[in-house]
Amino acid sequence: MGFDRLTKGFSGLRVLKEGLTGNKGWTPHWRDPAPKPEYDIIIIGGGGHGLATAHYLASQHGITNVAVLEKGYLGGGNVGRNTTIVRANYMLPGNSEFYSHSLKLWEGLEQDLNYNVMHSQRGIINLFHSDGQRDGFARRGNQMIAQGDDAILLDRAGVQRELPYLDFDQTRFPIYGGLYHKRGGTARHDAVAWGFARSADSRGVDLIQQCEVTGIDIENGAVRGVQTTRGPIRAKKVGMVVAGRSSQVAAMAGMRLPIESHILQAFVTEGLKPCIDHVITYGMGHFYISQSDKGGLVFGGDLDMYSSYASRGNLPTAEHVVEAAMTLMPVIGKARMLRSWGGIMDMTPDGSPVIDRTHIDGLYVNCGWCYGGFKATPASGHTFAHLLATDTPHPVAKALRLDRFRTGRGILDEEASGSQHNLH
């Protein structure tokens, strides 16, 4: 680490020492620097992926003359608005090794960052409700095991042991079993952003908030810097890491991306005593759920299924999610819903992300996370930092190419529904 854990970092001893001395030694997590005229690398976007990129640029590649430009506040976008699930249960080569890599980074993240991100490997159970679905999950589980991750195919009795409170004999969709991914779980989303930010800052990266990029300077096909609300800043390389707003930022470089922005809703109930120990996904309706450490039941469903930048959804989707919840676990009917919100998703035609160079020298893009960006945060930052630092794709992210849509080679269509907008 870039600092001494006993005097400046977090440790049990430090908590004890501060507790005995009036807690006067705690300091802000990061500085509030003014932008310098020039950096080696500018990262546009101070969300989870941008901050992770900054952390790994500094810690893995020794590149610290870096600025992260954030138009609002750090971690105020989708990293602060998601349902916090961490898993490595992807199937296709190209995705599978990437998310496997990410989960391994998660497992060492708290030590790496010296920060409690409350990573909880409570296990994920994907339920299935037919013989065909069982076959599909058996195949997926085998692929996960082949990748080196964990998967257990539970039969009905196995699910009953873990999740006795579900309605197993629903008239239409009785539960046949589930795919149990024990290393999956959740993490405290805000803390992930804060931990990466604190680490990057401690290594010398400038985290510049309230600094909106308004233009990207390009000369002779090469990036020269950016225009911002706090003045122009020069840079040799610029990385766009603004999922949710990718099309808007890319337009400043004259680019059109294979992205439609859609809205995804999430919901949370009042705080309850611990009752749901796992992450559960329903196989016959759009519904998944976990319980936060604060006690709220956190759940969500599918997209509202129309383009939107509104950060809020409509009632039909909320209704569907709640109906699916009541079908699967009628016990949830006793809980009162506190609030719902929406996040803006970068939806790509094949449902998989992009980490790549652009046709402009020195301009790189990290986008298209659809509704699955949170779990990818460490690997996205790790591999994007590798690309920025070395100009070669990281081995686990080399399939996440921007040109796969044009060439048709290497399409990563995890749901096998086709590479076309509006199918994922």
Place this chain on the structure above:
Amino acid sequence: MRLPCPICGDRDRREFYYQGAAVALSRPAPDADAAAWEDYVHLRENQPGDLDELWSHDAGCGAWLVVTRNTVTHAVSGAKLASEATR
């Protein structure tokens, strides 16, 4: 959200299927190059604000509509039959 179907009047969003930006109205020629087809199939302007999009009134009259809708406010400012929009 309600959409004003020119045939049926204001109807609930649930009656409609969403196809996306109304790019299908300017389909490239069959012999157009790969760049034109990538542009058509995959690349999108996708900026916040008014967007012309295709909706099918599946659970109503079955017509394809071009709806102009603001993607920030969800306010609909116009809807016409796709068959008329392409004329």
